[in-house]
Amino acid sequence: MHAPFFRIFVFDDLNKEAVDVEPDGYIGETEADCFYLDIEVPSGYQAIGFNVADDRSVTMARDWRAKPQDEEDPALKTPEGTRIYRRNVPVVESDLRLSAKTTKYPQNNLRILQNLGDGYFQQWRVSIVSQDGHFFLVTEKMYEPFRCYRSGDSVICPAHQEKWGSFVTFLNLALRGSAQQALPPIRELAEDEEKKQPKAKPNGISQGQARVIWYSQAEQMGMVMTKEGAARVHWTNIKPRSDSRLAHLNAGELVGYEELTRPHLTRARSTGFKLEAVGVRLIESE
Numbered sequence: 001m002h003a004p005f006f007r008i009f010v011f012d013d014l015n016k017e018a019v020d021v022e023p024d025g026y027i028g029e030t031e032a033d034c035f036y037l038d039i040e041v042p043s044g045y046q047a048i049g050f051n052v053a054d055d056r057s058v059t060m061a062r063d064w065r066a067k068p069q070d071e072e073d074p075a076l077k078t079p080e081g082t083r084i085y086r087r088n089v090p091v092v093e094s095d096l097r098l099s100a101k102t103t104k105y106p107q108n109n110l111r112i113l114q115n116l117g118d119g120y121f122q123q124w125r126v127s128i129v130s131q132d133g134h135f136f137l138v139t140e141k142m143y144e145p146f147r148c149y150r151s152g153d154s155v156i157c158p159a160h161q162e163k164w165g166s167f168v169t170f171l172n173l174a175l176r177g178s179a180q181q182a183l184p185p186i187r188e189l190a191e192d193e194e195k196k197q198p199k200a201k202p203n204g205i206s207q208g209q210a211r212v213i214w215y216s217q218a219e220q221m222g223m224v225m226t227k228e229g230a231a232r233v234h235w236t237n238i239k240p241r242s243d244s245r246l247a248h249l250n251a252g253e254l255v256g257y258e259e260l261t262r263p264h265l266t267r268a269r270s271t272g273f274k275l276e277a278v279g280v281r282l283i284e285s286e
Helices: 165-174 188-195
Strands: 007-012 026-028 034-041 047-052 058-060 083-090 109-117 120-131 134-147 149-151 154-156 209-216 221-226 229-234 254-256 259-261 276-278 281-284
Touching (some): 034 047, 034 120, 154 165, 209 229
Antiparallel strands (some): 034 083, 047 109, 109 120, 149 154, 209 254, 254 281, 259 276
């Protein structure tokens, strides 16, 4: 679990006080119909909240500290200059187990774009997820830090320019005025490309082993590379690990698996993967 610069509070529709979250993110079971996920960005940090829909369209999150709903809103208890971004996370019935409650992606998360300076940005994602009716708060860094440039009146983001146009549109709205002028000029892009080092090839793996390429805690699934090719991993196929009650993987980890099967498909779980890893266990952390 990453240690972010912001503070996170979880409320639900049954209590006005914040829900207790244990150090490993464990919230517990709930009778609530909705969680309220509050992210508190302290004064002095350049960061903004946003949401991503099913179609990957991006919308800017509202600052509840600037425009609270009422005088009893917890956002008003924060210091001046603080920004509060909030996401309502519905609690619904699980598709995997009768009577179990869960949350659904992408409604279960809120994202934060952090300005690191000199045109570099880091994307964070904070989610409330459920496994067998037990809820967890998870925080993860999305992608590697990426750099943006200014070209005339536009923000150019090579990392997402072609495949995520909605995010680039959001950047152009979020980075206006002095924020845009602080970006490096587009001519520096060519210099940055020349400095890039070729990516190291992944370590060799044995039969029955795989390397974790990526894992999304918000979606609770990821991809591993085996000798037979890429395979999907769902949290239900991950064995417990000693460092967390939450079944999950991290990019770069070496894992073992019991077998490769055809992916189990349901209305809620469609995939383009041809293989699914079952009985996945951690061998080596990166």
